[in-house]
Amino acid sequence: MAEYVRNLWYMAGWEAEVADGGWLARRLLDRPWLIYRTSDGDYAMIADRCPHRFAPLSRGRRDGDTIVCGYHGLGFDATGACKHSPFGKTLPDSVRVATLPVVARYGALWFWPGDTAQADPAHIPDFAFMADTSEHVPGHMMMNANYELIADNLMDLSHVEFLHVESFGVSGELFTGKHSVKQDADGAIWNKWDMTNIRPQQWIVDQVGEGVNVDSELHMRWHAPAAMALRIGNVRAGDSSKTPVVPPMLNPHILTPETQTATHYFFTHGHGDFAAELARRVFEEEDHPMLEAVQASMGDTDFWEARPLILESDAGAIRARRRLMQLRKAEAA
Amino acid sequence: MAEYVRNLWYMAGWEAEVADGGWLARRLLDRPWLIYRTSDGDYAMIADRCPHRFAPLSRGRRDGDTIVCGYHGLGFDATGACKHSPFGKTLPDSVRVATLPVVARYGALWFWPGDTAQADPAHIPDFAFMADTSEHVPGHMMMNANYELIADNLMDLSHVEFLHVESFGVSGELFTGKHSVKQDADGAIWNKWDMTNIRPQQWIVDQVGEGVNVDSELHMRWHAPAAMALRIGNVRAGDSSKTPVVPPMLNPHILTPETQTATHYFFTHGHGDFAAELARRVFEEEDHPMLEAVQASMGDTDFWEARPLILESDAGAIRARRRLMQLRKAEAA
Amino acid sequence: MAEYVRNLWYMAGWEAEVADGGWLARRLLDRPWLIYRTSDGDYAMIADRCPHRFAPLSRGRRDGDTIVCGYHGLGFDATGACKHSPFGKTLPDSVRVATLPVVARYGALWFWPGDTAQADPAHIPDFAFMADTSEHVPGHMMMNANYELIADNLMDLSHVEFLHVESFGVSGELFTGKHSVKQDADGAIWNKWDMTNIRPQQWIVDQVGEGVNVDSELHMRWHAPAAMALRIGNVRAGDSSKTPVVPPMLNPHILTPETQTATHYFFTHGHGDFAAELARRVFEEEDHPMLEAVQASMGDTDFWEARPLILESDAGAIRARRRLMQLRKAEAA
Numbered sequence: 001m002a003e004y005v006r007n008l009w010y011m012a013g014w015e016a017e018v019a020d021g022g023w024l025a026r027r028l029l030d031r032p033w034l035i036y037r038t039s040d041g042d043y044a045m046i047a048d049r050c051p052h053r054f055a056p057l058s059r060g061r062r063d064g065d066t067i068v069c070g071y072h073g074l075g076f077d078a079t080g081a082c083k084h085s086p087f088g089k090t091l092p093d094s095v096r097v098a099t100l101p102v103v104a105r106y107g108a109l110w111f112w113p114g115d116t117a118q119a120d121p122a123h124i125p126d127f128a129f130m131a132d133t134s135e136h137v138p139g140h141m142m143m144n145a146n147y148e149l150i151a152d153n154l155m156d157l158s159h160v161e162f163l164h165v166e167s168f169g170v171s172g173e174l175f176t177g178k179h180s181v182k183q184d185a186d187g188a189i190w191n192k193w194d195m196t197n198i199r200p201q202q203w204i205v206d207q208v209g210e211g212v213n214v215d216s217e218l219h220m221r222w223h224a225p226a227a228m229a230l231r232i233g234n235v236r237a238g239d240s241s242k243t244p245v246v247p248p249m250l251n252p253h254i255l256t257p258e259t260q261t262a263t264h265y266f267f268t269h270g271h272g273d274f275a276a277e278l279a280r281r282v283f284e285e286e287d288h289p290m291l292e293a294v295q296a297s298m299g300d301t302d303f304w305e306a307r308p309l310i311l312e313s314d315a316g317a318i319r320a321r322r323r324l325m326q327l328r329k330a331e332a333a
Numbered sequence: 334m335a336e337y338v339r340n341l342w343y344m345a346g347w348e349a350e351v352a353d354g355g356w357l358a359r360r361l362l363d364r365p366w367l368i369y370r371t372s373d374g375d376y377a378m379i380a381d382r383c384p385h386r387f388a389p390l391s392r393g394r395r396d397g398d399t400i401v402c403g404y405h406g407l408g409f410d411a412t413g414a415c416k417h418s419p420f421g422k423t424l425p426d427s428v429r430v431a432t433l434p435v436v437a438r439y440g441a442l443w444f445w446p447g448d449t450a451q452a453d454p455a456h457i458p459d460f461a462f463m464a465d466t467s468e469h470v471p472g473h474m475m476m477n478a479n480y481e482l483i484a485d486n487l488m489d490l491s492h493v494e495f496l497h498v499e500s501f502g503v504s505g506e507l508f509t510g511k512h513s514v515k516q517d518a519d520g521a522i523w524n525k526w527d528m529t530n531i532r533p534q535q536w537i538v539d540q541v542g543e544g545v546n547v548d549s550e551l552h553m554r555w556h557a558p559a560a561m562a563l564r565i566g567n568v569r570a571g572d573s574s575k576t577p578v579v580p581p582m583l584n585p586h587i588l589t590p591e592t593q594t595a596t597h598y599f600f601t602h603g604h605g606d607f608a609a610e611l612a613r614r615v616f617e618e619e620d621h622p623m624l625e626a627v628q629a630s631m632g633d634t635d636f637w638e639a640r641p642l643i644l645e646s647d648a649g650a651i652r653a654r655r656r657l658m659q660l661r662k663a664e665a666a
Numbered sequence: 667m668a669e670y671v672r673n674l675w676y677m678a679g680w681e682a683e684v685a686d687g688g689w690l691a692r693r694l695l696d697r698p699w700l701i702y703r704t705s706d707g708d709y710a711m712i713a714d715r716c717p718h719r720f721a722p723l724s725r726g727r728r729d730g731d732t733i734v735c736g737y738h739g740l741g742f743d744a745t746g747a748c749k750h751s752p753f754g755k756t757l758p759d760s761v762r763v764a765t766l767p768v769v770a771r772y773g774a775l776w777f778w779p780g781d782t783a784q785a786d787p788a789h790i791p792d793f794a795f796m797a798d799t800s801e802h803v804p805g806h807m808m809m810n811a812n813y814e815l816i817a818d819n820l821m822d823l824s825h826v827e828f829l830h831v832e833s834f835g836v837s838g839e840l841f842t843g844k845h846s847v848k849q850d851a852d853g854a855i856w857n858k859w860d861m862t863n864i865r866p867q868q869w870i871v872d873q874v875g876e877g878v879n880v881d882s883e884l885h886m887r888w889h890a891p892a893a894m895a896l897r898i899g900n901v902r903a904g905d906s907s908k909t910p911v912v913p914p915m916l917n918p919h920i921l922t923p924e925t926q927t928a929t930h931y932f933f934t935h936g937h938g939d940f941a942a943e944l945a946r947r948v949f950e951e952e953d954h955p956m957l958e959a960v961q962a963s964m965g966d967t968d969f970w971e972a973r974p975l976i977l978e979s980d981a982g983a984i985r986a987r988r989r990l991m992q993l994r995k996a997e998a999a
Contacts, residue, residue: 032963053818053974056959071960073824086828162404162405290392297382297389309428311407314385482719485719494752495726626721627721631720641717
């Protein structure tokens with residue numbers, strides 16, 4: 001399996017997942033971590049493994065900003081330092097647990113598993129839109145599939161016409177339009193589908209009525225390692241003023257490896273039962289089993305060793321895979 | 334584990350397992366396959382794995398004789414050719430999935446995983462008897478054991494006196510007779526037990542009454558890799574006319590590896606609840622747990638490396654193992 | 667993982683676990699064994715695997731002192747010799763299953779997996795106290811953790827102040843006293859905690875009333891590989907006559923590897939619901955999940971390769987680990 005790229009911001013979870021006075025314990029990039037909010041309001045991220053007998057610290061308790069191991073009572077603070085030895089002895093400064101930089105932004109927590117000196121929050125990709133909790137209910141799902149296989153799914157939306165044909169009520173015209181892939185100077189990749197004068201998706205028909213054709217755009221923006229934002233826009237066909245016929249939708253699809261074959265999938269959906277049910281159906285019933293079947297089908301085989309057929313619709317997915325390969329190569333050097 | 338012998342017909346399943354307008358998806362010899370009946374009435378067997386993103390084609394749908402992938406819509410026909418690319422582009426002829434020769438015979442489907450040029454249906458072993466659906470209800474069971482361990486079981490029927498003593502009501506005289514093992518010119522092995530003047534098995538006593546002794550035969554015929562037919566015959570002791578006291582029974586016991594440690598076991602039983610229940614008891618309650626316990630006991634150890642004690646009653650089983658070793662050696666050369 | 671030390675007595679189980687006329691089947695040191703009581707009253711321990719087709723003999727039946735395989739009827743006696751071949755032929759003397767010396771003592775069964783010539787029952791560690799069934803109800807639990815990790819737990823009782831703080835109602839003063847570790851000439855290790863003038867544990871307060879301080883001792887005795895006896899004594903603070911304020915408690919904690927990452931934990935508790943419930947709570951709810959979490963956290967990593975932080979309270983645990991290393995080294999030489 002391919003190495004993780006380390007000098008990047010990864011999403012660890014939602015702020016809402018960190019219990020008040022508690023923590024979020026989560027395996028990320030093959031290691032167990034514990035994230036908590038300290039009394040100064042900042043977040044801390046420390047290894048969830050005591051250096052004494054390797055007990056998960058998340059089996060212990062908080063004592064202020066110190067996490068006390070539930071096995072023999074060693075306590076570690078937000079800097080990873082051992083601040084509490086149960087039997088009165090002071091332990092050497094070298095006794096500590098690993099920490100990682102972690103930053104809260106847009107309602108999400110971002111961590112940097114690489115060289116700490118390079119951990120500039122300015123490089124966290126822009127997901128400002130998802131901070132609007134009136135529009136976004138955060139979601140989290142585990143998929144037993146490699147994160148790049150899931151990114152392939154998201155970077156080739158043509159699968160919507162097959163895998164999601166019933167849930168989304170798509171018309172078959174979705175991918176008749178123009179497909180373009182562009183890479184920004186900062187490495188972000190835009191994977192755009194623009195359709196002209198098509199019958200809209202069923203959920204739009206439900207709102208604007210039958211017989212109205214639209215110009216439609218599906219724009220996916222990708223940031224390494226696998227943080228994506230999808231914008232869906234629709235205007236009346238030929239409307240040069242570009243007035244939306246339904247409010248444009250903007251949603252995050254952010255992937256973080258738990259391991260090489262299991263992935264945290266962070267998403268949002270709108271408020272209300274309908275939106276929650278649609279998200280559940282699309283993610284849990286359609287994408288989830290297909291992606292796990294793909295992973296099972298591949299087993300331990302490396303993606304390129306399996307000699308996949310590359311289609312034109314893969315252009316965005318392959319561009320993203322190449323970008324990760326470049327970053328991997330740069331870090332190995 | 335030993336290589337599979339490839340230039341042989343293996344049973345893939347029963348024709349009755351292929352749903353009308355659908356398919357049978359099954360893992361055979363470590364790979365996933367999809368078998369379906371085309372509009373011309375023939376069967377097709379294609380790899381159950383799309384070459385694009387490795388989705389199982391069995392998660393898709395049929396469009397006539399084309400199997401359309403449920404992920405991105407590529408369609409493959411019975412020859413393995415890609416006949417449908419969703420975005421209008423013609424794909425090169427090299428885009429295809431693997432196929433195997435598959436033939437329907439005797440109500441079963443037989444496939445040839447080796448050199449296609451040698452796949453002559455004349456070499457399918459003779460199981461004509463099981464085509465008679467008035468006598469045979471087809472059955473299929475998975476066992477988590479290597480197929481040669483299960484063949485050992487069938488080629489050494491002495492186990493009936495211990496493992497099946499209650500279900501079959503055997504008398505202890507079953508193996509007092511003559512045991513012979515012979516190999517035909519074509520490699521078929523006959524493993525014959527002939528008993529003279531014995532108390533019959535309980536199910537025969539139930540039909541002919543107490544006090545009648547029989548001359549009894551248990552003849553197992555084996556074909557590589559592990560297709561067996563068992564004939565049970567009983568005549569009144571000393572009856573030189575060989576008139577059966579109960580109708581002779583002829584049953585298939587055909588094994589196909591799913592993997593090295595999991596096997597498809599194809600069998601038949603008679604109509605009616607009694608026959609179904611007896612089969613269930615013998616296979617599911619007696620053979621099944623024993624064979625899985627044997628496999629668990631051996632773990633990954635090769636059979637010969639485990640230095641098994643060889644008994645005289647093993648003669649047929651060992652002959653079959655040797656025949657497979659010869660075939661393996663010939664294919665490796 | 668570290669090799670097992672072989673020239674030692676290990677506990678296989680409790681005599682009470684061997685059913686009358688039956689046996690105890692148990693995996694010990696990576697292999698399956700069958701222990702039964704023969705007609706002369708002695709115990710026998712034979713490999714639970716027939717040499718013919720590797721069926722577990724425990725799937726068979728007893729015929730007097732012979733265990734008859736349930737698959738093809740071979741019978742083995744307490745010496746491992748094949749005494750019964752179902753088809754009348756005498757098998758060579760070399761046909762046998764492995765046996766190990768096994769001895770009943772103190773209500774427990776002890777086996778010697780090493781050089782039989784050295785298997786002197788005089789070396790079985792002294793657990794005479796646990797033979798008193800008026801005081802001791804035997805218990806057995808599986809833990810998915812390496813036995814040395816569990817011994818670490820028992821040899822560093824400071825964990826009681828954290829992991830068992832609620833069940834035992836400890837006061838925080840338990841480990842204020844003197845801690846000493848000593849090794850006997852025969853290799854036994856004494857790990858002693860002696861506390862002076864402390865508030866007693868809650869269960870003692872319940873018996874002697876509030877306001878009585880005690881001198882308290884927690885003495886753990888360890889024998890290789892991992893047989894431990896814990897003595898808890900309490901006298902009124904300063905009482906030079908050492909008259910117990912509550913009866914001293916003496917309990918076994920004896921560990922035998924099933925595999926490198928699964929352990930049989932043998933213990934006793936007192937009669938009555940309260941004692942059973944306390945044992946269940948301490949073992950099942952507190953130690954059990956913590957130790958399995960530690961094992962999961964370590965994965966396949968060797969203990970020393972994981973570079974554990976060593977605390978002063980570890981002195982006994984580390985002494986025991988060193989003793990095993992010496993024994994291992996001596997056996998490898």
